[in-house]
Amino acid sequence: MPAAYGFTAYGGPEVQRFLDPPRPVPGPGELLVEVHAAGVNPVDWKVRAGMHRAFLHLDLPAVLGREAAGVVVRLGEGVDAFAVGDPVFGTTDRGCGGYARFALLTASRTALKPAEVSFTDAAVLPVAVGTAYDGIAQLAPKAGESLLILGIGGGVGVAAAQLAHAAGVSVAGTAAAAKRGFVESLGATVIPYDGAAFGERLRTALPNGVDAILDLVGGDALRSVLPVISLGCRILTVADPETAARFGAHPLKRESTTETLTELARRVADGRLDPHVRSVFPFEDAEAALREVESGHPWGKVALDLRAHR
Missing domain, CATH: 3.90.180.10 (Medium-chain alcohol dehydrogenases, catalytic domain)
Structure with a gap:
């Protein structure tokens, strides 16, 4: 071989x-x-x-x-x-x-x-799940706060949803309509981005805006959720620096330490994270x-x- x-x-x-x-x-x-x-x-x-x-x-x-x-x-x-x-x-x-x-x-x-x-x-665990852990740690959403994850159906989003939900955060995320059942199984509300009337679905799901946004898509993703970006909303993004600055977002920074990986493995081992x-x-x-x-x-x-x- x-x-x-x-x-x-x-x-x-x-x-x-x-x-x-x-x-x-x-x-x-x-x-x-x-x-x-x-x-x-x-x-x-x-x-x-x-x-x-x-x-x-x-x-x-x-x-x-x-x-x-x-x-x-x-x-x-x-x-x-x-x-x-x-x-x-x-x-x-x-x-x-x-x-x-x-x-x-x-x-x-x-x-x-x-x-x-x-x-x-x-x-x-090291790349996608580690990125999710670092993102949630940097946003630091508290129990009772709301978090919107752009691209929740991918590897990073799946882990981030579980980590935030376990902390008592109200989680919503954008994903293809075909992933609705999968996303909901993570304890999150799905907002399908495909098809017409995305803005209406967004406002219906999040009428009071959100406390934090984790953007895992980049490009026009942040522009598409402008209706729920309220004053004081914390935004972390993988978008280019120019786009990030335009929306007052901060870049997602990676840590990926032995301590982080050990904690993630512990959570997988005891069933808190999949x-x-x-x-x-x-x-x-x-x-x-x-x-x-x-x-x-x-x-x-x-x-x-x-x-x-x-």
């Missing part, structure tokens, strides 16, 4: 292929992990498309994947919080490398995997897994299982 899946040049899906790079060697602050599962995220195809070239410098060909879970096989210099044989999950070093038999994880952004948490669930891994592909179907995410319409999270074979 090939050792990894990645891309040989910046561009579309046609530049993706299986690769056979040498096994990585962990440097200071790194772990070498035998990967059991890897999360598949929109950031992966954006890296391949060259959207992150300005700040993520890669030598091509490069292996895709920003998060993974597996078993430690080697420790880099200065790593003393983990041991060989530990089941772990975390963020891949240098922002790529997770779609592989062996991957490097950054120790300061890696945590031990509880026995109650599957490798596929653990693998999808990352909703809806699609698990064997490694040989990595192309199909990324295609599902790149389509822009997955429900919940997508993962690769590197131990599964058809």
Whole structure:
């Protein structure tokens, strides 16, 4: 079997292929992990498309994947919080490398995997679920307040809805009408963005506006919810800085620490949080897994299982 899946040049899906790079060697602050599962995220195809070239410098060909879970096989210099044989999950070093038999994880952004948490669930926690945790922490909605999540049906939105709902926050979110049942199962009110009369549905669902908005869409998403942006509304966004400034929004900042990942795994283990891994592909179907995410319409999270074979 090939050792990894990645891309040989910046561009579309046609530049993706299986690769056979040498096994990585962990440097200071790194772990070498035998990967059991890897999360598949929109950031992966954006890296391949060259959207992150300005700040993520890669030598091509490069292996895709920003998060993974597996078993430690080697420790880099200065790593003393983990041991060989530990089941772990975390963020891949240098922002790529997770779609592989062996991957490097950054120790300061890696945590031990509880026995109650599957490798596929653990693998999808660092990026989307970690982003949701950071977003809710930065907005700090209190019990009884209202939160509107733009793009609630994706991996980040699904986790953010659960985290806010568990804190006693009244949650609503925009999503495709087809996801109504799924979103409502998270304890949130869905406001379908497709079809006519979105503004009317928005005002009906939130007649008094909202206390906070988590924008996970960018673009024109904030403009579309102007009717519920009242004075004092706290807004966190993934939109570009110019758009953010126009609406008085703040950028969503990532922390992704070992402590955060440990807390997320604890919540999954005791049933308070479900990352909703809806699609698990064997490694040989990595192309199909990324295609599902790149389509822009997955429900919940997508993962690769590197131990599964058809």
